[in-house]
Structure formats: structure tokens, C-alpha cells
Amino acid sequence: MGWFNYYGLIIMVIVMVPNIIYALKHKNDGANAYKNKAVEICEQIGRYGCFVFMIFNIPYTYFNFWFDYALIVYLSVNGGLCLAYLIFWAVCWKSNGKLKALSLSVIPSCIFLFSGIVLANIPLIACAVIFAVNHILISYKNAENNKA
Numbered sequence: 001m002g003w004f005n006y007y008g009l010i011i012m013v014i015v016m017v018p019n020i021i022y023a024l025k026h027k028n029d030g031a032n033a034y035k036n037k038a039v040e041i042c043e044q045i046g047r048y049g050c051f052v053f054m055i056f057n058i059p060y061t062y063f064n065f066w067f068d069y070a071l072i073v074y075l076s077v078n079g080g081l082c083l084a085y086l087i088f089w090a091v092c093w094k095s096n097g098k099l100k101a102l103s104l105s106v107i108p109s110c111i112f113l114f115s116g117i118v119l120a121n122i123p124l125i126a127c128a129v130i131f132a133v134n135h136i137l138i139s140y141k142n143a144e145n146n147k148a
Contacts, residue, residue, distance in 0.1 A: 001064055001065075003057050004056060005054065005119075012051060012055060014082045015082065015085060018086065018089040022093075032142060033145035034138055040138065042130055043138055046130035046132070047131050049124075049130070049131070050131050053123045054112065058123060062122070062124075063119075063121075065119065066120045077114055077118075085107045085108065100143070105140075106136060109128065109135060109136060112128035113132060
């Protein structure tokens with residue numbers, strides 16, 4: 001795999017399509033009840049970093065697959081995680097509980113972190129950790145606030 005990761009692009013499209021559809025159908029939804037500027041900024045840095053580093057491989061920070069059959073493992077695990085993500089979107093479409101919040105924040109975090117580890121992509125791993133911690137926190141706090 002060279003500087004462009006086609007598989008990563010496909011994974012990003014699979015993860016983003018339900019989010020875009022949801023955003024278009026719920027434009028005026030006040031889902032972000034949790035307000036913490038530092039956490040929100042860190043989440044966005046991690047999110048956009050993951051988007052970039054899932055698709056583009058920066059020389060000397062990316063070391064490609066580091067074990068035999070890693071491409072098969074990469075595609076299988078990410079395929080399963082993407083399928084689980086789509087299933088949770090379908091099952092939890094109309095709910096706003098903690099199950100939806102946690103599943104739809106933990107699964108993409110796992111996709112990004114797993115991809116970074118299997119590809120030995122240092123910036124992706126760093127961004128995935130930043131994204132995961134902050135995105136899961138925001139999602140959980142929003143679900144908690146929506147219950148009140």
C-alpha cells in the first residue's frame with residue numbers, strides 16, 4: 001500500500017454515510033447537550049486526524065502491515081466492525097439511549113485504533129486515542145443529559 005489507502009477510504013465512507021443521513025434528517029436536533037470546549041476541540045482534532053490518516057499514509061510515520069496476512073485481518077476485522085456499526089445504526093435509529101451513544105462511539109473508535117495498530121500508522125494511533133477518549137465521553141454525557 002502506498003501513500004493512498006483505498007481500503008481506508010471505503011471504511012470511512014461506510015462509517016460516514018449513516019452519519020450524513022442522520023444529520024440531514026435531524027438538522028435542528030439539539031443532541032449536543034454536553035458542553036466542554038476543551039473536550040470538543042480534542043474530539044474534533046482526533047476525528048479529522050483519523051479521517052486524514054485512514055486515507056493518507058505519511059512517509060516515515062506509517063510502516064504498513066507488519067505481519068503475514070495482515071491485509072486479510074485488517075479487512076476482516078474492519079468489515080465486521082463496519083457491519084456491526086451499520087447494524088447498531090439500524091437498530092438504534094430512533095432511540096437516544098446509552099446503548100446507541102456508546103455503540104456508535106466505541107465501534108468507530110475501535111476501527112480507527114485497530115487500523116492504526118495493524119498498519120503501524122503512528123499518527124492514526126495517536127489521533128484514534130484522542131478521538132476515542134473524547135468522543136465516547138461526549139456521547140455518554142449527551143445520552144445521560146437526554147435522559148434527564
